[in-house]
Amino acid sequence: MPNHHRNLTNRCNSLKSTGPRSASGKRASSQNSRKHGLNSAPDFESSLEYQALVDLIAEEGFPAFACADIAAGLLNYRRVMDAYYDTYTSPEPVNEFRRDMNVKASNPIFSELLSPSRSEPQDVREMATFFADMQRQERRKGGPVSRRSADTHKLIRYQRNGIARLSRAVRQG
Amino acid sequence: MPVDHKVSSLLPFLSSPKLLPDESEADFQSGLKSLLSELDNPSPLAVALISQLNESLWWIKRHTVDKELLLHEAMARLLSKAGSYSETYDNRKVSEALERYLDGSADKDEAEWIDEILAESKLTLSDLRVRAFKDAAKHIKMVDDLIHRQHQTMRHLQRSIDSIDYKSRLIKRMDLELAALESKQSVKGALTLDAKPS
Numbered sequence: 086m087p088n089h090h091r092n093l094t095n096r097c098n099s100l101k102s103t104g105p106r107s108a109s110g111k112r113a114s115s116q117n118s119r120k121h122g123l124n125s126a127p128d129f130e131s132s133l134e135y136q137a138l139v140d141l142i143a144e145e146g147f148p149a150f151a152c153a154d155i156a157a158g159l160l161n162y163r164r165v166m167d168a169y170y171d172t173y174t175s176p177e178p179v180n181e182f183r184r185d186m187n188v189k190a191s192n193p194i195f196s197e198l199l200s201p202s203r204s205e206p207q208d209v210r211e212m213a214t215f216f217a218d219m220q221r222q223e224r225r226k227g228g229p230v231s232r233r234s235a236d237t238h239k240l241i242r243y244q245r246n247g248i249a250r251l252s253r254a255v256r257q258g
Numbered sequence: 259m260p261v262d263h264k265v266s267s268l269l270p271f272l273s274s275p276k277l278l279p280d281e282s283e284a285d286f287q288s289g290l291k292s293l294l295s296e297l298d299n300p301s302p303l304a305v306a307l308i309s310q311l312n313e314s315l316w317w318i319k320r321h322t323v324d325k326e327l328l329l330h331e332a333m334a335r336l337l338s339k340a341g342s343y344s345e346t347y348d349n350r351k352v353s354e355a356l357e358r359y360l361d362g363s364a365d366k367d368e369a370e371w372i373d374e375i376l377a378e379s380k381l382t383l384s385d386l387r388v389r390a391f392k393d394a395a396k397h398i399k400m401v402d403d404l405i406h407r408q409h410q411t412m413r414h415l416q417r418s419i420d421s422i423d424y425k426s427r428l429i430k431r432m433d434l435e436l437a438a439l440e441s442k443q444s445v446k447g448a449l450t451l452d453a454k455p456s
Contacts, residue, residue, distance in 0.1 A: 141302050141303075142302070142303055144302075145301045145302070145303055145422075145426075146425075146429060155303065159306060162310065166310075166313065167276075170276050173320075174276075174278070181349070181350070184349065224335075227328075227331065227394075227397060228331040228335075228349075230324055230327040230328050230331055230397075231328060231331065231394070231397040233324075234321075234324060234328065234397050234400045234401050234404065235397065235400060237404060238400040238403060238404060241403060241404065241407050244407055244411065245407065245410070248410075248411045248414045248415070249414065251414070251418070252414040252415070252417060252418045255303070255307070255418040255421060255422065256417065256418060256421045
């Protein structure tokens with residue numbers, strides 16, 4: 086299909102889309118793929134904690150710009166560590182049924198289920214392969230400890246950047 | 259201001275430590291107190307950094323436990339797949355039985371059951387551990403990375419605390435030198451005042 090035809094088809098199909106229409110719906114769905122929120126730019130300056138923290142640090146004799154940097158660095162580091170904790174405590178749940186299902190043993194059940202429609206054994210084999218793949222994927226992710234380790238491992242770079250920023254602010258202050 | 263007050267005044271900004279249900283808050287707090295006791299009258303910022311340091315230590319403990327759990331998870335998975343048992347396996351059941359077996363708290367039936375599965379899979383307990391380690395190597399490496407990250411974080415925090423401590427000591431020293439100069443000056447002034455009438 087030529088490019089302009091494809092573009093036109095895509096545009097026509099997009100008009101049939103049933104996405105969110107209200108402002109609140111759009112706002113909610115914009116957060117659908119949000120995982121930990123650490124990629125969004127934080128706005129510490131407008132928070133109450135930030136000002137109070139700046140005042141507290143200023144009492145120690147740091148210059149004003151350093152106080153602002155340290156306070157932002159500290160709040161940013163806390164934000165990372167809170168996300169780290171949340172990721173650690175809520176890993177993707179293990180689908181025990183999928184993980185422990187016995188594909189080989191269930192083959193006769195598939196055959197029985199499919200027999201009224203006179204399906205071929207090929208269908209049964211395909212279905213068994215499909216379930217075996219699902220099971221393999223589930224097992225590859227490991228148990229809850231493996232999952233939480235893998236999930237928290239993704240936050241290492243945020244932690245590295247967060248602590249480097251804080252440390253730099255304190256030492257340069 | 260006492261150290262406890264400094265810690266409590268900082269809590270609203272630093273979010274209180276979040277502990278897991280089976281962790282003791284008393285242990286966490288005692289660790290924090292022992293770290294704070296090493297500094298002489300720490301400033302609020304030093305207290306904030308030390309509480310982050312304590313949290314890093316806590317994370318290292320958690321991740322170290324995770325390494326053992328990963329090994330256990332892999333051992334249970336290997337056992338559950340082993341021998342003829344694969345026809346009716348249940349990962350959680352094997353995992354719990356294996357845990358009791360390794361603790362030495364398994365009853366006779368459970369111990370026999372685990373021995374049976376080990377025999378069917380032609381493995382000894384140490385073989386099982388070695389194979390489990392091999393299987394879980396990828397995730398164990400991840401946990402090692404997480405522990406390493408915490409060590410790096412602690413190094414950063416220590417350097418920051420040192421710089422605050424050095425700065426406060428420097429300020430104190432300069433204050434003392436200034437006071438000494440002032441007192442010297444005042445003594446000189448007094449001497450010149452004394453000298454003038456003569």
